[in-house]
Amino acid sequence: MAKTLSEGKDKKDYFIREAVIDDLDIIQKIYAYHVENGLGSFEELPPQSEEVHKRIIQARNLSLPYLVAEKNSSVKGFAYVSPFRNRSAYRYTLEDSVYVAPESVGIGIGSTLLSNLIQKCAALGFRQMIAVIGDSENQASINLHLKHGFSHIGVMPSVGFKFGRWVDSVRMQRPLGQGDQTTPN
Numbered sequence: 001m002a003k004t005l006s007e008g009k010d011k012k013d014y015f016i017r018e019a020v021i022d023d024l025d026i027i028q029k030i031y032a033y034h035v036e037n038g039l040g041s042f043e044e045l046p047p048q049s050e051e052v053h054k055r056i057i058q059a060r061n062l063s064l065p066y067l068v069a070e071k072n073s074s075v076k077g078f079a080y081v082s083p084f085r086n087r088s089a090y091r092y093t094l095e096d097s098v099y100v101a102p103e104s105v106g107i108g109i110g111s112t113l114l115s116n117l118i119q120k121c122a123a124l125g126f127r128q129m130i131a132v133i134g135d136s137e138n139q140a141s142i143n144l145h146l147k148h149g150f151s152h153i154g155v156m157p158s159v160g161f162k163f164g165r166w167v168d169s170v171r172m173q174r175p176l177g178q179g180d181q182t183t184p185n
C-alpha cells in the first residue's frame with residue numbers, strides 16, 4: 001500500500017548525517033533538478049560535481065555543517081550553511097540552504113534537515129540565520145522557514161530574471177541561541 005504523507009512524517013524512515021564525498025553525485029543531481037525546474041535558486045545552469053565538491057569543502061574548512069538525509073541507503077535531501085557575507089562583522093550570521101529530492105518532498109525531510117542545521121549552528125555559537133528564498137510564490141520554502149521560527153524581513157522585488165519572468169528574492173531570519181540578547185564570547 002502506498003505510504004501516506006503522515007505515515008512518512010510520523011515514521012521518519014530516514015536519518016540525518018554529515019555529507020561525505022561519496023554523496024557528491026546525488027547532491028549534484030538533486031540541486032540540478034531544482035536549478036532547472038524551480039525558482040528557489042537563482043542559478044540557471046546546474047553546477048557540475050567539481051563545483052559542488054568545492055562548496056562541501058568550503059563548509060568543512062569553516063567547520064560548518066553540511067548535512068544529508070538518507071533513506072533506503074540513498075540521499076534524498078541536503079542542507080548546509082555558508083557565511084552570510086564575508087566581511088568580518090558578519091561573522092556570527094549564516095545563510096541556510098535546503099534542497100529535497102523531488103520524489104521525497106512533503107514527508108518531513110526538509111523540516112528535519114533544517115531543524116538539525118539550526119541546532120548545530122546555535123551550538124557552534126552563531127547568532128543569526130538568514131534564508132534567501134527565490135520567488136515570493138515559493139510557499140514550500142517560506143512555510144518551511146516560518147515553521148522553524150524565521151520571520152519575514154523583506155522582499156527584494158524583481159531582482160532575478162529566470163524562466164522568462166522577473167523573480168523576487170524573499171529574506172527571512174531567525175536568531176540562533178541567545179541571538180542579540182548577549183554579546184558573543
Ligand SMILES: CC(C)(COP(=O)(O)OP(=O)(O)OC[C@H]1O[C@@H](n2cnc3c(N)ncnc32)[C@H](O)[C@@H]1OP(=O)(O)O)[C@@H](O)C(=O)NCCC(=O)NCCS
Pocket residue numbers: 034038039040041096097098099100101104105106107108109110111112131132133134138139140141143144145147
Ligand atoms: C522547500 C523544501 C526544502 C521543503 O522540503 P520538504 O521536505 O518537502 O518539506 P517538509 O515535508 O519537511 O515540510 C515542512 C514544512 O514546509 C512547508 N511546506 C512543505 N511543502 C509545502 C508545499 N508544497 N506548500 C506549502 N507549504 C509546504 C509546510 O509548512 C511543512 O510543514 P507541515 O507539513 O507541518 O505543514 C522542498 O520543497 C524543496 O527542496 N524545494 C525546492 C528548493 C527550495 O526552494 N529550497 C529552499 C531554498 S533556501
